[in-house]
Amino acid sequence: MVSRGPWTGDARWHNDEVHERWLRLLNRPTGALDYRDEWYDAQCGGCRFWIALSGELGRDWGACTRATSMFDGQMRFEHDGCPSFMVRADRSFG
Structure with missing residues (x-):
């Protein structure tokens, strides 16, 4: 494999694979x-x-x-949740 510089995380196939793998870790699937x-x-x-x-x-x-x-330091899906939720002062999302 030829190195093309630092990994940017912009490979669509990789991002799709990560997304699907991480979805299995949801605490509260909507x-x-x-x-x-x-x-x-x-x-x-x-x-x-x-x-x-x-x-x-x-x-x-x-x-x-x-x-x-319980999820401190972990990747979380924006639509997941936990008991330690605290709303943003400006009520923004994402």
Whole structure:
């Protein structure tokens, strides 16, 4: 394999594979029968401690940075959630 510089994470095939693999780790799949209505407004993408990745994967994925969350330091899907959610002051998402 020929090195073409630093990995940028912009290979579509790789991003699709990562997305599908990480989706298996969801805590609260929005399509699950036991998904509660009150969780809809408490998704990771709206949490003040969620930091989006850069590049294509950052459209859906970010890191949890809340020390009290069971997901601290892990990649999280923007529509997932956890009990440590804290809404952003500006109520933005993503």
